[in-house]
Amino acid sequence: MRRVRPGGAGALTPAARVLRLRRRISLLFALTSAVGLIVMAVLAVRGDSGRWREQLDHTMDADTSWALGLLETDEHGRLVLDVLADSVDTACPPLTVLLVDGDDKGALTVEHAPTKPCLAVDRGVVLEAGRAAVRADGVRALDGRTTGGDPVRVFAQPFYAPEAADDAAPQGVLVTVSDASAQRDAHRRLVWRVTVGCAVLVLLSAAVGHVLSGRAVRPALAALDRQEAFLADAAHDLRTPAASLRTLAETALRGETDGADVHRRTLRLAEGMGRLVDGLLTRARLMSGTAAVARQPLRLDQLVEAVVEEAPAAGHRVRVETVAAIVVADPDLVRRAVGNLLDNALTHGHAPGVPADVLVTVGGDGTLTVEDAGPGLPPEVAGALFERFRSGSGSTGLGLSIASWVAHAHGGSLTAERSAAGGARFVLRLPTTG
Structure with missing residues (x-):
């Protein structure tokens, strides 16, 4: 047989169990709302993160594509950067030209770099972006930081020798850097607003859930109150006739009253008790709204x-x-x-x-x-x-x-x-x- 510990869940009154159910419904409503809001917030933040990166990448792709058209080679197939240096302000945004050193795609040499770039980035970051583009044989972009710790976006686009075959390896890579401070700050502000908004909405949903759950359990609490009232009224109204029956029975056992009179009085008391029970049931139905006066x-x-x-x-x-x-x-x-x-x-x-x-x-x-x-x-x-x-x-x-x-x-x-x-x-x- 299952034991119920004093003060445990099994010892709770019906009203206490209904109130506990209300708290659980409120908590479940709040958790459901929180999960939905968090999922939407994560999707919104990730979408914004990808959007501002795509915008910067698109701008840098246009810059490097235009710069590729300025690359020239001499009669010996060597790269000539004079036109590029004369036509493009390679200091801002800084544009670095890397050449592939032999067949090793990981070996890159710096062919041209701005002397006084507006964004000072460690050379290792530039080489890393260039290697990634050579290995992938396509454009690549990654996040980085300047030597001062400011966020930047590094973009690398490979180029090929003139009249190279379709499966030829890249001859070099153009790497450019763009300042991402404004975009990163805007993204952080969005994250902060979304976080605060989610917290407010979760609290609001918890409050709404508490109110709705209260309305949901209110009929149950009212029914419990009516049940307690009915039991108390029944005990009150039946106490007197029950005591009279006991007194009548004790009198009859002592032989102090005529048997026929005892039967008549017992019958009257039984009829009265029946009317009392009917009245109590009628009152209970009236209070519950299932019957009318x-x-x-x-x-x-x-x-x-x-x-x-x-x-x-x-x-x-x-x-x-x-x-x-x-x-x-x-x-x-x-x-x-x-x-x-x-x-x-x-x-x-x-x-x-x-x-x-x-x-x-x-x-x-x-x-x-x-x-x-x-x-x-x-x-x-x-x-x-x-x-x-x-x-x-x-x-x-x-x-x-x-x-x-x-x-x-x-x-x-x-x-x-x-x-x-x-x-x-x-x-x-x-x-x-x-």
Whole structure:
């Protein structure tokens, strides 16, 4: 059998598990957004990196191609650079002519180099670019740095001897250098903006994901709250009839009551418990939105008289003053609300050891008033009297909360104030036919 460690994942409450699921959904949403944004950012940065290099390479390719047209050879096939030196300012951009030394493609000699170039690059960088072009038998470009550490782009284009065969090796290489500082700075600014933008978007997506996940789990949390409320209300309403059944059974076992009377009282209690369960289920369905209030014309005065007659007085005094009043309401729900108000008055509306004196009044405007002569409303609960689990005498306080819910479900109200006798006075108002 699987063991659950105290405080572990298995010990979490249902609400805590739903909230943990919300955090996981938010994290997954943020991670998904982050991965997508990072991929797009990497593609954008790499694209920009290749773009500015291609632009520089295209410019240097045009320069070297034009310079190739100025190369001449004498009658002995030797390279003549006079025209190139006279026609091209080889100092800026610096243009270096390398010749292949024999059949060794890695052996290059400098045939011409600017004396005072605008970009001072180490000769090893120039030779490296030239060797790469000779080995590849085509143009090559690479990144480099000046002797001062500034970024440059080095471009090498091979050239061939006049009337050389198609498969002949290059005679030499033209190498030029271009300043890449502006392009590199612009690229770094782009990387910085993309990084900051991605971070902001990831945080924004995390916030949006948290809000959306909160909306997604809100129905589950509401359902859990309704479930807890239903269980608490069921325990509250069934506690009294269950205790009565136990007392009745103990009395019957002692032989103090006639058997037929015990059966009749047991049947009444069972019927009452069945009505309570039906009422609780109805309330749960109403709160979950799966059922509607069964509104119909109802004689409030007759319903109140029936509730008072069925209530166990147990030595208490209950007076009823009614006039004919027709309200539009659900009979079962109103019966439960009236019963809870009366039970609250009989339980809390008197001093210990003194019978309760309760006055129940029904007005023609659909108003029900329940007054007692007890100690009144405790100040510490007066502001939250109709909230669940609030009471001034140690009870759960669900009875008043259910009565208040019934009143508001019908578009009415339930208020509490001090009575003329110093006790509590509850006023239930329901909509009438008029």
